[in-house]
Amino acid sequence: xxxxxxxENAEIKVExxxxxxxxxxxxxxxxDIVEINIPAPMKxxxxxxxxxxxxxxxxxxxxxxxxxxxxxxIPGHQIIGKVxxxxxxxxxxxxxxxxxxxxIARSCGSCDxxxxxxxNLCVDxxxxxxxxxxxxxEYTTAYxxxxxxxxxxxxxxxxxxxxCAGAVGYRALKLSNIKSGLRxxxxxxxxxxxxxxxxxxxxxxxxxxxxxxxSQEHRDLAMRLGAxxxxxxxxxxPRKIDRAIDFTPVGETITRALELxxxxxxxxxxxxxxxxxxxxxxxxxxxxxxEVKSVxxxxxxxxxxxxxxxxxIPLEVHVEEYELSEVNTALRNLKSARVKGSAVLRLI
Ligand SMILES: [Zn+2]
Ligand SMILES: [Zn+2]
Numbered sequence: 567x568x569x570x571x572x573x574e575n576a577e578i579k580v581e582x583x584x585x586x587x588x589x590x591x592x593x594x595x596x597x598d599i600v601e602i603n604i605p606a607p608m609k610x611x612x613x614x615x616x617x618x619x620x621x622x623x624x625x626x627x628x629x630x631x632x633x634x635x636x637x638x639x640i641p642g643h644q645i646i647g648k649v650x651x652x653x654x655x656x657x658x659x660x661x662x663x664x665x666x667x668x669x670i671a672r673s674c675g676s677c678d679x680x681x682x683x684x685x686n687l688c689v690d691x692x693x694x695x696x697x698x699x700x701x702x703x704e705y706t707t708a709y710x711x712x713x714x715x716x717x718x719x720x721x722x723x724x725x726x727x728x729x730c731a732g733a734v735g736y737r738a739l740k741l742s743n744i745k746s747g748l749r750x751x752x753x754x755x756x757x758x759x760x761x762x763x764x765x766x767x768x769x770x771x772x773x774x775x776x777x778x779x780x781s782q783e784h785r786d787l788a789m790r791l792g793a794x795x796x797x798x799x800x801x802x803x804p805r806k807i808d809r810a811i812d813f814t815p816v817g818e819t820i821t822r823a824l825e826l827x828x829x830x831x832x833x834x835x836x837x838x839x840x841x842x843x844x845x846x847x848x849x850x851x852x853x854x855x856x857e858v859k860s861v862x863x864x865x866x867x868x869x870x871x872x873x874x875x876x877x878x879i880p881l882e883v884h885v886e887e888y889e890l891s892e893v894n895t896a897l898r899n900l901k902s903a904r905v906k907g908s909a910v911l912r913l914i
Contacts, residue, residue, distance in 0.1 A: 609653055613652070
C-alpha cells in the first residue's frame with residue numbers, strides 16, 4: 567500500500583517564513599510517500615481501507631517534534647474508512663461498515679479516568695498517528711473498541727474533520743455546560759467553530775450565539791451558519807455572554823472573553839498552546855464566580871455522538887481535498903494558513 571511516512575522530525579518549509587533557530591532540518595517535504603506492506607490487524611484490531619483522512623495542526627506539531635511520537639510514524643488521526651478485516655470474531659459485526667477513527671487510539675481501561683469514562687485524560691493515553699500509525703495511508707489498523715460507526719449518507723471528506731476539529735469542539739461545548747436560553751460567545755471561527763455552530767443551532771435553538779473574529783469573511787460565514795451577531799473581538803457585542811469557547815492561539819482572547827462575561831459564566835479554551843501570555847487580573851476577570859476550563863483530547867462518547875449527529879444534520883463542512891501524494895503541499899498550506907476550512911487527504 568502507499569503511505570506517507572515521517573522518518574525524522576523536520577521543520578515544514580513554508581514560503582516567505584524566516585528560519586527559526588531550532589535544531590531541526592528544514593525540509594520541503596518532511597513526509598515520504600512509500601510503498602509498504604498492508605498492516606495485519608493485531609488482537610482486538612480491525613483493518614480499515616481509508617477513504618479520507620483529515621490533516622490537522624497537531625500533525626504539524628508531530629512532524630516538527632513538539633508532540634513526541636514514535637518514529638517512523640504514519641500521521642493522521644481523522645480517519646474515515648471501511649472495515650475490511652478483523653483480527654477475531656468479536657469484531658466481525660464491523661466488517662464492511664464505514665467507521666471513523668479519532669485521536670484516541672486506545673486508553674488503559676483501568677486508571678481512575680478510564681473508570682469514569684474520562685479516557686481522554688487516561689494516564690496511558692495512546693494517540694492515533696502518533697503512538698500508533700494513522701490514516702495517511704491506503705490502509706490502517708485500529709482497536710475495535712475505538713472505532714465509531716460513521717454515516718454512509720455523507721461524503722467521507724466532509725466526515726473526516728469531525729473526528730478531531732469537530733469532536734474537540736463538541737467536547738468544548740459540553741464542557742461549557744451550555745443550557746437553553748444562555749448566550750454563547752465563540753472566539754475564532756475556523757475549522758472547528760464553523761462545524762460547532764451548526765451543531766449548537768440544532769441542539770440549542772434558543773441559545774444566542776455571538777461570533778468574535780477578525781476576519782470579515784469568517785464573520786459573514788458565521789452569520790450565514792446561524793450566528794445572532796458577529797464582530798471584531800474588540801467590538802462591544804449587544805449584550806454580555808454567559809458561556810464562551812476560545813479557538814484562538816492568542817492569550818488576549820482569554821481576558822477579552824472574561825471581560826465580556828456575566829457573573830457565573832464559564833470559558834472553555836479549545837487550544838493546546840497559547841502563543842502569547844495571559845494577563846489575568848483576579849478582580850477583573852475571575853471575580854463573581856467566573857470559571858476557566860481547558861479541553862484536552864476527546865472521549866469515545868464525544869466522537870460517537872457527533873458522528874451520529876452528522877448523519878441527522880446536513881452539516882456544511884468546508885474542506886480542501888488533496889491526494890495522498892500531495893500531503894506535503896497540504897501541510898505547507900495548513901501551516902501558512904492558506905487552507906479554507908479543513909484540509910483532507912482523499913484516498914478513494
Ligand atoms: Zn487533530
Ligand atoms: Zn486509563
